[in-house]
Amino acid sequence: MAVTSSINLVIDEIKDFKTKPSDESLGFGQQFSDRMLLREYKDNQWQVGRIQKYSNFSLPPSAMVFHYGQEIFEGLKAFRQENGNIAIFRPDENAKRMNRSAERMVMPTLEEGYFVDTLNTLVNLERDWVPRKKGTSLYVRPTMIATEGALGVHPAGEYYYFVILSPSGSYFSEGFKPTRIKVEDEFVRAVLGGTGQAKAGGNYAGSLLAAVNAKKEGYSQVLWLDGKEKKYIEEVGAMNIAFVIDNEVVTPKLTGSILPGITRKSVIQLGNDMGIKVREETLSIDFIEESIKSGSLTEIFGIGTAASIAPVGELKYKDHLHVLNNNETGPITQRFYDELTGIQYGRIEDRHGWVHIVE
Ligand SMILES: Cc1ncc(COP(=O)(O)O)c(C=O)c1O
Incomplete structure (x- = not known):
């Protein structure tokens, strides 16, 4: 059963959960958590977003992202602090930068508050995915793509905004070494x-x-x-x-x-x-x-x-x-x-x- 949250978000109940990787085995960007956020833009406005099971998209081969590359993204991290809190680092800055990227690529902007509040809700639901080992974190990847199915070089009229989460160890295979x-x-x-x-x-x-x-x-x-x-x-x-x-x-x-x-x-x-x-x-x-x-x-x-x-x-x-x-x-x-x-x-x-x- 889906419930609606206070930030106008539908939250699907999910039943089958993945086996989480061990903290020791974590590299960068290899595994993804159980849930994702997806929000569609069409008819000149953002629709109600949904937190749903991490799953494949179905897009037409003519989706404009495949042809003209209207795609922007962000990267930030959630950390498990020593007192058990989960902390996201400076999400308001990522919200601002995503909007600057959107403007440059002629894509729709998002309300900064929506960006931060939905990340908060998603990461809260997925908090068990934030690893515990020193130096690890949950990498957060907000992304926007042009989904309208049409050819012709012009800005698309339809988009997906989505957020996926990936438990991560060190970015470099050599770890914190020069x-x-x-x-x-x-x-x-x-x-x-x-x-x-x-x-x-x-x-x-x-x-x-x-x-x-x-x-x-x-x-x-x-x-x-x-x-x-x-x-x-x-x-x-x-x-x-x-x-x-x-x-x-x-x-x-x-x-x-x-x-x-x-x-x-x-x-x-x-x-x-x-x-x-x-x-x-x-x-x-x-x-x-x-x-x-x-x-x-x-x-x-x-x-x-x-x-x-x-x-x-x-x-x-x-x-x-x-x-x-x-x-x-x-x-x-x-x-x-x-x-x-x-x-x-x-x-x-x-x-x-x-x-x-x-x-
Ligand atoms: C090309 C490039 N430069 C710089 C950075 C560092 O930016 P930030 O500190 O916001 O992660 C990144 C990573 O996002 C990047 O991809």
């Missing part, structure tokens, strides 16, 4: 005026060839340079990037072609809180290499929801290989990791009201 990154000097991810600052699936499709080539050489992700001169640092495949130079943190300025990360925004605030200066600047790859050579650049770390704070142990640009901090996690990287994850897991006070307790 990762190897290759600076991409052939392909580019985004250009000014393009869609780089939207979280649109097409950006990721275009990045795959470089990522596959880098993997063949033993690198876990690529570091993108700007699309015009291939000179200025932008971001890594699925995270922003920061450099420790003379004990200060420097991260590329948001130029319009970089995804404005919510973890990046949090790191800037945390640096301020911890008395570590974080600057946003235009950084050339030449300057980065010179700073490594001179010894002023001591640490590099990636910043993003999936990987949280990811130390970089090796950076390769053309045929120059740079080893950072003897391939070990540096002290400033570790401080940011401890502070950020401390707030997320409830070990450190949530001074900025970032944590949404699920209830």
Whole structure:
């Protein structure tokens, strides 16, 4: 029997439940929980949403997402805190970014309150799926696709908004160990005026060839340079990037072609809180290499929801290989990791009201 919730949501009763994976076996994005949220947009408005069994869609082969790629998504995490609370990190920021992506891709926006409240209800129903082992979480993937069945390059009139949940361990197979990154000097991810600052699936499709080539050489992700001169640092495949130079943190300025990360925004605030200066600047790859050579650049770390704070142990640009901090996690990287994850897991006070307790 379906019930209607206070946020105008139908909640299906489900009967058969999956066997949950053990916390030890968790990778990233491999298993999905019992329920999902689905809301349709048609006749120029959003319809009543439904929390239903995680199940396949049936779409016509002409659904516009398959042809013109109108697809956007978000990524955030729910953490099991030490006192048993389930906490979602900054969902209001994801709601805002999803709407900015929707506007860029000419898709319908969602009410921010609806985005957050429905995530709360879904994660609450699925709270047993939030793993317990240190460093694990429930990854939350809100997505929007164009479902109208029609050909012709124009914005679709029908969409699905859906949310799926995936219990997750470490994003990188190597865990919280320094990762190897290759600076991409052939392909580019985004250009000014393009869609780089939207979280649109097409950006990721275009990045795959470089990522596959880098993997063949033993690198876990690529570091993108700007699309015009291939000179200025932008971001890594699925995270922003920061450099420790003379004990200060420097991260590329948001130029319009970089995804404005919510973890990046949090790191800037945390640096301020911890008395570590974080600057946003235009950084050339030449300057980065010179700073490594001179010894002023001591640490590099990636910043993003999936990987949280990811130390970089090796950076390769053309045929120059740079080893950072003897391939070990540096002290400033570790401080940011401890502070950020401390707030997320409830070990450190949530001074900025970032944590949404699920209830
Ligand atoms: C291309 C890209 N850059 C940066 C990030 C980091 O953003 P956030 O901290 O919001 O996860 C992500 C992940 O969402 C990403 O896919």
